[in-house]
Amino acid sequence: xxxxxxxxxxxxxxxxxxxxxxxxxxxxxxxxxxxxxxxxxxxxxxxxxxxxxxxxxxxxxxxxxxxxxxxxxxxxxxxxxxxxxxxxxxxxxxxxxxxxxxxxxxxxxxxxxxxxxxxxxxxxxxxxxxxxxxxxxxxxxxxxxxxxxxxxxxxxxxxxxxxxxxxxxxxxxxxxxxxxxxxxxxxxxxxxxxxxxxxxxxxxxxxxxxxxxxxxxxxxxxxxxxxxxxxxxxxxxxxxxxxxxxxxxxxxxxxxxxxxxxxxxxxxxxxxxxxxxxxxxxxxxxxxxxxxxxxxxxxxxxxxxxxxxxxxxxxxxxx
Amino acid sequence: xxxxxxxxxxxxxxxxxxxxxxxxxxxxxxxxxxxxxxxxxxxxxxxxxxxxxxxxxxxxxxxxxxxxxxxxxxxxxxxxxxxxxxxxxxxxxxxxxxxxxxxxxxxxxxxxxxxxxxxxxxxxxxxxxxxxxxxxxxxxxxxxxxxxxxxxxxxxxxxxxxxxxxxxxxxxxxxxxxxxxxxxxxxxxxxxxxxxxxxxxxxxxxxxxxxxxxxxxxxxxxxxxxxxxxxxxxxxxxxxxxxxxxxxxxxxxxxxx
Numbered sequence: 086x087x088x089x090x091x092x093x094x095x096x097x098x099x100x101x102x103x104x105x106x107x108x109x110x111x112x113x114x115x116x117x118x119x120x121x122x123x124x125x126x127x128x129x130x131x132x133x134x135x136x137x138x139x140x141x142x143x144x145x146x147x148x149x150x151x152x153x154x155x156x157x158x159x160x161x162x163x164x165x166x167x168x169x170x171x172x173x174x175x176x177x178x179x180x181x182x183x184x185x186x187x188x189x190x191x192x193x194x195x196x197x198x199x200x201x202x203x204x205x206x207x208x209x210x211x212x213x214x215x216x217x218x219x220x221x222x223x224x225x226x227x228x229x230x231x232x233x234x235x236x237x238x239x240x241x242x243x244x245x246x247x248x249x250x251x252x253x254x255x256x257x258x259x260x261x262x263x264x265x266x267x268x269x270x271x272x273x274x275x276x277x278x279x280x281x282x283x284x285x286x287x288x289x290x291x292x293x294x295x296x297x298x299x300x301x302x303x304x305x306x307x308x309x310x311x312x313x314x315x316x317x318x319x320x321x322x323x324x325x326x327x328x329x330x331x332x333x334x335x336x337x338x339x340x341x342x343x344x345x346x347x348x349x350x351x352x353x354x355x356x357x358x359x360x361x362x363x364x365x366x367x368x369x370x371x372x373x374x375x376x377x378x379x380x381x382x383x384x385x386x387x388x389x390x391x392x393x394x395x396x397x398x399x400x401x402x403x404x
Numbered sequence: 405x406x407x408x409x410x411x412x413x414x415x416x417x418x419x420x421x422x423x424x425x426x427x428x429x430x431x432x433x434x435x436x437x438x439x440x441x442x443x444x445x446x447x448x449x450x451x452x453x454x455x456x457x458x459x460x461x462x463x464x465x466x467x468x469x470x471x472x473x474x475x476x477x478x479x480x481x482x483x484x485x486x487x488x489x490x491x492x493x494x495x496x497x498x499x500x501x502x503x504x505x506x507x508x509x510x511x512x513x514x515x516x517x518x519x520x521x522x523x524x525x526x527x528x529x530x531x532x533x534x535x536x537x538x539x540x541x542x543x544x545x546x547x548x549x550x551x552x553x554x555x556x557x558x559x560x561x562x563x564x565x566x567x568x569x570x571x572x573x574x575x576x577x578x579x580x581x582x583x584x585x586x587x588x589x590x591x592x593x594x595x596x597x598x599x600x601x602x603x604x605x606x607x608x609x610x611x612x613x614x615x616x617x618x619x620x621x622x623x624x625x626x627x628x629x630x631x632x633x634x635x636x637x638x639x640x641x642x643x644x645x646x647x648x649x650x651x652x653x654x655x656x657x658x659x660x661x
Contacts, residue, residue, distance in 0.1 A: 112456050138485060139471075161534035164432055165654070169530045175445050176520075177528040186517055186564075189455055190489040190537035196485060210540040211492065213578045215530065215563040222520045222617040249579030272594035277475040281484040335473045342472075349425030397473035399465060403654055 089273050089324045090301060092140055093124035094372060096323040100293045101125060101261055104154075106231040107135040108257070108287040109197065110264035111211075111334060113164045114342040117284070118263040120330035123368045123377075126150040134231060136257050138192040142334050142347070145170045146368070148182060149360045150248060155183040155222065155232075157257075159192050166347040171354040183234060185221040191254055193283045198256035199290030207251045212239065217252055226349050231260070245370065262291035265331045266315070267338060269298040270307035273321035276314050280338025294320055297327035299339050309343055327374050332389075341389040341398040346381070348402035407660040408637050410591035411499060412418045412645060413610055414548065415441055415656070416637045418502065418589040421546055427451045427589065429492060429538050432469055433655055434548045435502030438589075440466065440649045445641060447478050453491060455534035457483040466650050470534075488586070489534060493541030500586070501538035504548045509602045512547065512585030514539065514569030515560040516646045530566050539565035544586040551590035556622040568602035592618050593634065595626075601628070610633040620629075 088314055091099075101107070111117040122143045126135075132154040137144060139160035149172035149382060161173035171361035176182040191209050198206035211217050217239050228234040242248025264284050268276040288294045294316075301324060307314060319328070323376050329339070333346035352360040355388050371377035378386065415434055419441030422428060430439040430452050433457075439452045440463055453459045454470045462478025463465075478480050492499050505514035506529050516535055520526030539545055551556055567585045569575050575584055584602070588595040592607035605627035609615055615628035637645075648654045 090577075114469045115471035115473065116455075139530075141471075151468050158531060160531045161528075162530035164471070169528055170431075174528040178525050180525070184522070186531050186537040187534040189485055190492075190541075192429040193489060209580060210537045211566075212540065212580060213563075213566050213569055215517070215560075216536055219522065231479075251579070257648055279473065280471070282471070283485045284485065286486060335471075337473045337476050341471075370471070370589070372506055391473070395477050397465070397477070397623040403468055404652060 087241065089321065090271065090325055091325060093297065093325050093327065094327050096295050097121065097124045097128050097130070097135070100131055100295060100323060101130045105260040106136060107261040108262040109135060109137050109143050109155060110145065110262065110282065110284040110287055111331065112139050112282045113162060114166070115280070115335045115337070116142035116265045116331045117141060118265040118297055118330070119143055119332060119334060119375060120327040121263050121325060122146055123294060123371070125152060126368050127200050127366065127372065128266065136192070136259055138189045141170065142350070145172045145354065148176050149354065150173045150364060150368070153182055157185045157187060157192070158190040159187050166351050168352065169170060170324070171351070172360065183222050186216055186339070190316050193286060195254050195257040196286035197212035197260040197281050202287050203254060203256055205253045209251060209254045211252050212250055227368060257290055259287070259291045261293045262287040264288055264294065264296045264338065265327070266296050266298045267300065267336065268307060269296055269301050269321070269324045270304035272304040273299060273324055274304060274307045274314050275316035275321060278305060281315060288320055289314055294321050295325065296321050296324045296394045297325040297330040298329055299330065301334060304335050315381055317328070329378055329386065335397070338393065338396045339392055340386070340391050341401050343385060343389050344401065344403045345385055357403060366370040405414060406639050406642055409657065409660045411656050412608070412636050412642060414496045414589050414591060415602065416593060416641050417507055417634065418546055418548065419445060421587055422447045422450055422500065424449045425498070426478065427453065427491070427497045428452060428498055428632045429501035429506065429542060430470070430534070431502055431533070433504060435504070436467055437645070437649060437655050441645060444644055446649065453488055455485060455488050457485060459483065459488065465612055466654060470655060486563040487538050489537050493540055495582070497498050497543070499542040501542040502548065503545050506536070507555050507560050508547060508549055508588065509557055510517040510559055511569060511602055512569050512588065512604060513560060513563055513569065514547065515562045517562040517564045517586060519561045528623070536565045540580060540583065544581050544583060546586055547588045549588055549590045551592040551618065551621050553623050556624060558624050568597060570601070571602040593631070608632050610634050611636050629648060
């Protein structure tokens with residue numbers, strides 16, 4: 086065992102401060118770092134500044150629980166369960182959060198630029214759109230703390246005279262990246278199965294990396310097949326053992342998304358009182374995965390258990 | 405004639421616009437159906453990929469999200485956003501993206517972000533996701549819309565994804581290397597864009613409606629002079645869509661009648 090392995094409580098308490106800029110790993114209904122997110126809510130972290138590409142269930146919980154002050158994002162929804170996240174939508178309309186819109190490629194490039202130490206990164210994506218013309222963050226806060234001086238700039242291609250206009254984007258170097266992975270070696274080598282989304286770029290760009298994982302395996306075991314590994318051990322600061330730690334979102338080869346839970350959440354998310362009751366029922370009482378999973382129950386866990394050949398639960402009733 | 409729903413004819417019509425060997429960028433909902441339909445009916449060599457990084461999955465079960473674990477099975481490569489989104493603009497590939505939106509204007513520019521403004525927001529939609537990237541970089545896009553007056557607008561509340569901008573040559577002049585909307589598939593018909601002006605016109609209308617009704621449901625002046633009546637779905641295609649592609653009717657919704 087190494088000192089990187091710790092509980093969610095210790096990881097959040099040690100590494101996350103009010104006001105931090107946080108990159109959430111996963112994508113809409115897949116591999117959201119839900120165990121860590123529920124702990125952030127239990128510790129009542131405030132004024133978080135989320136930077137995501139397409140985020141879903143985890144972002145919904147954090148917004149609903151009042152932990153979020155501002156977000157840079159490309160997409161806020163939980164797929165068919167909530168094409169636009171209800172809590173995101175409400176917070177946007179009530180202006181309780183500040184939102185800056187980018188595209189998925191732009192956000193991914195920004196994480197990549199941060200990871201590579203680039204001063205900016207260029208793309209053709211978004212020319213002439215309101216993504217380059219309209220600004221969600223107030224001008225007064227631009228350039229303060231982690232907020233980039235410019236959302237982006239449109240310039241002439243500086244290399245190729247015939248290249249026309251390009252969009253240049255500021256890099257992202259979040260304070261913390263939260264990732265949920267299938268495997269972690271004891272020293273922190275990480276293996277993500279299935280799609281990595283932008284988790285690897287997010288982790289490499291961040292100052293601090295917290296990874297929750299389905300299983301911790303011996304470091305020499307994960308190094309027997311290094312071709313399949315996603316992150317080098319020294320990039321990772323905290324490893325949190327969390328079987329089913331992405332529930333109710335999916336984790337390839339381990340479990341599917343939980344349609345029962347997500348449909349239930351869809352109902353309760355439409356009203357602040359019922360959402361607060363959800364927090365009382367599902368978030369505040371359970372510090373450990375064992376207690377949380379007892380609440381979810383065997384029956385629903387077995388329904389979503391992944392088939393080991395397919396990686397999801399075939400025939401799962403997803404209506 | 406077997407009764408069918410608007411969603412069913414939309415999926416089949418959009419699927420028919422795909423060519424074999426196209427590389428399809430699919431989103432959630434109808435685009436997932438259209439891509440799967442195309443592959444099973446007439447474009448078996450079309451490749452489907454998802455912005456999340458799933459490249460050419462087997463799609464034995466219908467994914468409900470681009471991040472569904474069902475897009476990670478039988479794939480050629482499982483990668484991530486950087487890899488997948490960089491395929492979009494690769495000049496070597498005829499990449500066709502299926503997109504949906506809340507609003508569209510006569511040049512096929514799209515809004516999937518909001519109604520109102522950041523200062524006075526009226527409604528919020530999820531945002532670009534990969535839509536702006538696809539509209540900017542892909543060889544072409546096919547748009548799905550519910551055909552409603554409030555959605556076919558003169559001016560977008562928010563301009564998320566670039567279509568033909570202000571028509572004629574404006575897209576190239578703005579710095580885009582290629583792309584632009586090829587067709588808009590709605591619950592009433594198929595709209596295309598004039599070769600010169602790049603303005604939308606009605607190309608086909610479904611058997612259960614007529615061009616005048618469609619013009620009335622369009623918030624800008626629509627050329628209906630070139631409109632042809634579309635044939636109803638073929639029975640074997642309808643059967644395949646219902647029995648193989650979406651047996652749980654997760655996206656198709658209720659059966660007709």
